[in-house]
Amino acid sequence: MHKPEFQDWGLIDYQSALDKQLELVDILSQNDDHSGFLVFCSHPHVVTTGRQTQPEDIFSWKGPIVEVSRGGRATYHGPSQLVVYPILNLKKPRHDRGAQEIRGYLRALEKAIVVTLAEYGVNAIGKTPQKLAGQQSETDETGVWIGRQKIASLGIAVKKWICFHGAAINLEYDPEAFQGMNPCGFTSNTMICLETLLDKKIDRSEFANKLKKNIEDLV
Template sequence: MGARELERVDLGEVPYLDAMEDMRGWVERRRAGTIGDRLVLLTHPPVITYGTRTPADELPRADSPIPLVEVDRGGRATYHGPGQLVGYLVLNLRERGPGDIVRWVENALIEAVGSLGFATLRRDTPAGAQSLVGVWTPRHDKLASIGMRIRGGVTSHGFALNVSSDLDEFTRFTACGLPDVAMTSLAELAAERGVVAPGEAAVRDAVARAFGAER
């Protein structure tokens, strides 16, 4: 992809449905050319979201206390909540030039996490297998999930990076359609090494730098 600068937009905790309404507006404005490409960084209260192709048996039980929302992005079910940094990307791909947008997002997150002292990698998906899109540790625990939509040449949705997430919440359902995969967080990886975990502000800055996003 071409190297075009992104605008960085920092928000606090935003209810998921409110953020989706805001994102529809950002996408319309990007198509109209009244805003440039942007990276929106925020968090959500607890919610489980799922793409339209998610099988019912991968979703939480009906008595789950966490709201469940069907969304128009790619990917299967995932959890958003406190301690997780969510990044929404609103990009005009027709202006940005050819390239694999998902791989670009994976590589940017790997660069960001690497700058904080944690080695991660991307994985190719074998033919016929469930998608391995995302950011992984060398032992194949999943640190970040990616789910995007492209319509009219403009992207929406983005990624979720576990900073200090409650990982037990991912056990309420089949995360990302991968029943045998363990989710992890930067806090858990830091604890395993006996080092101080990076705070949210440091993670936001590292992610923004890796994506070339300025305020």
């Protein structure tokens, strides 16, 4: 199986990245033989609102807000994260599997992140029961979790069975991150980063290379 074409966009404005994603979606929709794209990047501070965003999700955020078509609620993006945008045709078989339905794709993306974190000695899990802010009962929540703390948020959109958007992984500590909002419906102290967990600076290139390989192997 051919690997998806890898692109590193570096630090890029969120709207510019979204426009470029849609361009790649159009390319892929017109070429059934294309293996897809895998994009890594990060964004300046921004909050994006998905289709399930609630009024209480954003209460004193001072930065820009962008409405997007992905699933999920309000999500923070910032330079302390590694953002991953796999742009793949979900109708095409991958890794000896048939065409992937959306939930199967999300679980595979979560697993690639979990496996990468395990290489750093971090025991994480994917979708798991968690309590949203202000709720007493647990619901199954997409993402990558370490106990009750969340290290990666996932949200996708699908156009013509081609997925875009993806995952934001919290690598570095940033006191400005997640302030004035309830990320994905959780309180801001639910969020955790790899730097805090390991109590040391993270080599972003090393982490990105490990994650790239795991996504290519598993997603």
